[in-house]
Amino acid sequence: MSGEVQAAAVLGGLAESEQQELARGPVRRPRARRFGLGDWLLPAYAVIAFVFLLIPIVYTFVFSFNDSIKSNISWRGFTLDKWLNVCNVEGGAVCEAFGNSIVIGLTSTIIATTLGTAIAIALVRYRFRARSAISLLLFLPMATPEVVLGAGLAAQFLAVGVPKDMTTIILAHTMFCISFVVVTVKARVASLDPALEEAGRDLYGSPQQVFWRVTFPLLTPGILAAALLSFALSFDDFIITNFNSGSVSTFPKYVYISASRGIPAEANVIASAVFLFALVLVISAQVSRAARAKRLAQLG
Amino acid sequence: MAFAAFATTEAQPQAPKKKSRIALFLLLPGLLYLVLFFLTPLISLVLTSLQAPAEFGDIGQFDYAFNWQNYVVVVQDYLPHILRSFGYALAATVLALLFSYPLAYFIGVKARRWPLLQSLMLVLVIAPFFISFLLRTLAWKQILSDESFIITSLKALSLLAPDAHFTGTPFAVIFGLTYNFIPFMTLPLYSTLERLDTRYLEAGSDLYANPLTVFRKITVPLSMPGIVAGTLLTFIPAAGDYINASRDFLGGTDTQMMGNVIEANFLVLLNYPAAAALSIILMAAILVLVGVYVKRSGTEDLL
Numbered sequence: 063m064s065g066e067v068q069a070a071a072v073l074g075g076l077a078e079s080e081q082q083e084l085a086r087g088p089v090r091r092p093r094a095r096r097f098g099l100g101d102w103l104l105p106a107y108a109v110i111a112f113v114f115l116l117i118p119i120v121y122t123f124v125f126s127f128n129d130s131i132k133s134n135i136s137w138r139g140f141t142l143d144k145w146l147n148v149c150n151v152e153g154g155a156v157c158e159a160f161g162n163s164i165v166i167g168l169t170s171t172i173i174a175t176t177l178g179t180a181i182a183i184a185l186v187r188y189r190f191r192a193r194s195a196i197s198l199l200l201f202l203p204m205a206t207p208e209v210v211l212g213a214g215l216a217a218q219f220l221a222v223g224v225p226k227d228m229t230t231i232i233l234a235h236t237m238f239c240i241s242f243v244v245v246t247v248k249a250r251v252a253s254l255d256p257a258l259e260e261a262g263r264d265l266y267g268s269p270q271q272v273f274w275r276v277t278f279p280l281l282t283p284g285i286l287a288a289a290l291l292s293f294a295l296s297f298d299d300f301i302i303t304n305f306n307s308g309s310v311s312t313f314p315k316y317v318y319i320s321a322s323r324g325i326p327a328e329a330n331v332i333a334s335a336v337f338l339f340a341l342v343l344v345i346s347a348q349v350s351r352a353a354r355a356k357r358l359a360q361l362g
Numbered sequence: 363m364a365f366a367a368f369a370t371t372e373a374q375p376q377a378p379k380k381k382s383r384i385a386l387f388l389l390l391p392g393l394l395y396l397v398l399f400f401l402t403p404l405i406s407l408v409l410t411s412l413q414a415p416a417e418f419g420d421i422g423q424f425d426y427a428f429n430w431q432n433y434v435v436v437v438q439d440y441l442p443h444i445l446r447s448f449g450y451a452l453a454a455t456v457l458a459l460l461f462s463y464p465l466a467y468f469i470g471v472k473a474r475r476w477p478l479l480q481s482l483m484l485v486l487v488i489a490p491f492f493i494s495f496l497l498r499t500l501a502w503k504q505i506l507s508d509e510s511f512i513i514t515s516l517k518a519l520s521l522l523a524p525d526a527h528f529t530g531t532p533f534a535v536i537f538g539l540t541y542n543f544i545p546f547m548t549l550p551l552y553s554t555l556e557r558l559d560t561r562y563l564e565a566g567s568d569l570y571a572n573p574l575t576v577f578r579k580i581t582v583p584l585s586m587p588g589i590v591a592g593t594l595l596t597f598i599p600a601a602g603d604y605i606n607a608s609r610d611f612l613g614g615t616d617t618q619m620m621g622n623v624i625e626a627n628f629l630v631l632l633n634y635p636a637a638a639a640l641s642i643i644l645m646a647a648i649l650v651l652v653g654v655y656v657k658r659s660g661t662e663d664l665l
Contacts, residue, residue, distance in 0.1 A: 107468070199397070
């Protein structure tokens with residue numbers, strides 16, 4: 063939903079168009095006045111809030127260097143061992159779960175992004191009947207608690223007699239990703255300038271050529287943001303996976319199962335590595351977006 | 363807003379639309395997928411919720427029936443869990459709103475002059491998303507466990523009774539729910555506050571309204587769409603969550619929520635009809651609450 067879409071926007075660093083930024087009220091410097099309480103209260107609050115938000119992340123990161131034996135609860139000293147030998151614990155169970163999560167994430171992202179992008183284009187560009195029913199069908203999966211989605215699919219697989227394995231997880235993940243893809247890509251399609259496609263047609267481009275040479279490249283940032291969001295949703299999903307995975311392990315499921323007997327530090331290593339990777343990706347996207355906005359501002 | 367994203371299509375000025383077979387070709391695969399893997403599962407959930415135990419059957423074997431008493435039984439058995447789910451979710455939503463509003467206001471209004479700082483702060487808001495949901499909840503469990511530095515020092519300072527616990531209590535569950543869903547609250551709040559035209563606020567103070575009145579009469583009404591979207595995005599997943607309330611995470615035996623009993627009935631006790639009936643109750647209650655809330659807050663056009 064909108065939080066997720068915003069997350070996608072931040073992930074892609076792309077979704078918010080420059081026009082939108084110009085549309086809001088002009089940025090004004092506040093009138094000169096005495097330095098008041100409010101001037102430092104909010105920034106101070108923001109700093110405290112960010113520290114609070116980051117506490118468990120820092121904790122997880124620090125404990126990935128803990129020289130723990132089995133469970134990773136008390137600090138026993140610094141070591142790089144866990145980072146260097148991630149797959150050596152429990153016969154590589156953490157790495158197997160991580161690998162499964164990657165495969166499931168990639169497969170369901172590809173399917174959901176394809177299906178969702180097609181729907182997004184149709185919703186903006188074409189006229190058809192039953193539009194409100196279709197909108198409702200797209201909206202409902204996002205407003206349904208995950209436990210209901212998970213139990214529903216599991217009840218269905220049970221009724222039809224489908225055994226739970228990797229395929230059922232991928233089917234489930236694709237289902238909840240489609241709506242998020244539609245919302246994210248739709249915003250991009252709607253902000254597309256139709257004149258660009260007209261220009262393509264005026265230059266005798268066939269419909270296929272116009273789509274692949276003009277429309278698709280312009281949609282790519284939105285599609286990329288949607289794909290990143292899908293992958294993130296799939297990768298971190300536990301509740302729906304738990305209902306539909308049978309004996310297949312994913313990274314969140316591994317963490318859930320080992321929670322009762324203590325999580326090995328290797329799980330912290332994987333989570334920290336994923337965190338750092340995502341952080342670098344997002345910050346570089348943001349910085350390049352800021353640089354682009356600056357260039358645009360200088361041109362204008 | 364995503365809620366708005368679906369609704370506003372008709373109103374947006376757009377290129378003239380064509381009616382075409384292409385639309386069908388584009389829509390059909392995805393919609394078919396949702397019918398098969400979202401809509402039919404809901405129907406099969408309803409059917410499952412009405413099943414009766416199979417005659418001479420083993421545990422986990424049920425026949426299709428119209429056993430509506432299942433609903434009466436689960437409400438009788440799990441009323442505390444149902445009430446807890448909505449109570450905890452409500453508390454977490456209110457706390458997340460109180461936490462997020464000043465933060466979103468700072469990022470969206472006060473930090474406007476520094477776009478790069480603004481976007482880096484947004485990255486910090488969603489940073490918890492990048493680390494596994496389960497691991498960050500476990501991290502809190504360990505940070506706030508009875509032997510932890512924080513709890514022992516609070517006890518040493520006599521701010522906490524010597525025999526007090528934090529993990530395993532309702533407070534811990536509400537705390538976990540609040541923490542985990544803060545980004546869902548902050549982002550939509552940010553996206554409406556970011557578009558807030560500050561000239562309205564200046565107009566208010568020019569007309570001798572004190573800062574509190576300006577906030578109450580101008581800022582809050584203008585940010586209503588963000589408040590509604592944020593509270594829904596926090597409340598819905600919080601009401602259905604069972605990680606925070608689980609005994610291995612922040613909860614205890616008497617903090618179990620609906621999600622926990624749905625999971626236990628479905629995956630452990632193999633009592634599928636009970637799990638299905640509870641799921642239907644959860645979904646129906648959420649849809650009704652959301653409908654009433656959206657109507658009362660006057661933001662129908664969000665849906």
